[in-house]
Amino acid sequence: MFDFTKLRRPNAAELREQEQRRRADAIAADHTRRLLRSRDTLVVTLTDHHKEHVTIPGARAVHFYGDKADGRAVHAVWYAPDHLSRDEFDAIVAGYAIGATLDLRGYWKPFNGNSSPNS
Numbered sequence: 001m002f003d004f005t006k007l008r009r010p011n012a013a014e015l016r017e018q019e020q021r022r023r024a025d026a027i028a029a030d031h032t033r034r035l036l037r038s039r040d041t042l043v044v045t046l047t048d049h050h051k052e053h054v055t056i057p058g059a060r061a062v063h064f065y066g067d068k069a070d071g072r073a074v075h076a077v078w079y080a081p082d083h084l085s086r087d088e089f090d091a092i093v094a095g096y097a098i099g100a101t102l103d104l105r106g107y108w109k110p111f112n113g114n115s116s117p118n119s
Contacts, residue, residue, distance in 0.1 A: 023083060030081045034105075042104040044074055050096050060089055064102065078104055 010018065048065035055061060060080040068074050080089050096102070 027083050045101045046098050
C-alpha cells in the first residue's frame with residue numbers, strides 16, 4: 001500500500017513558518033560568520049559623505065570616510081547582510097550624516113587607497 005499522507009503539500013501557514021525559520025537561521029548564520037571574519041571594530045566619525053554601491057554579485061556596500069579617535073583619517077567599506085531588504089538598507093544608510101560617529105562591527109574592510117577594498 002502507498003502512504004499518500006506523505007505527498008501532501010504544506011498550507012500557507014506552514015509555508016510562512018518555514019520561511020520565518022529559514023530567515024532566522026540565515027540571520028544567525030550571517031551574524032556568526034561576520035563575528036568570525038571580523039578582526040577589529042572601528043569607531044569612526046564621518047568627515048565626508050558615504051558612498052553606496054552594489055557589487056557585481058549583488059552585494060550592497062557602503063564606503064565610509066572619516067577620522068578614528070586618534071585623529072587619523074580612515075576609509076572603510078561595510079558590506080550589508082544579504083538578509084536586509086533594500087528598504088531596510090536604505091533606512092539604515094539614510095541616518096549617516098557628516099559628524100556622526102559609527103561603531104563598525106562585523107565584516108568590514110580597511111581601504112588604504114592603494115588597492116581594492118576586496119584584496
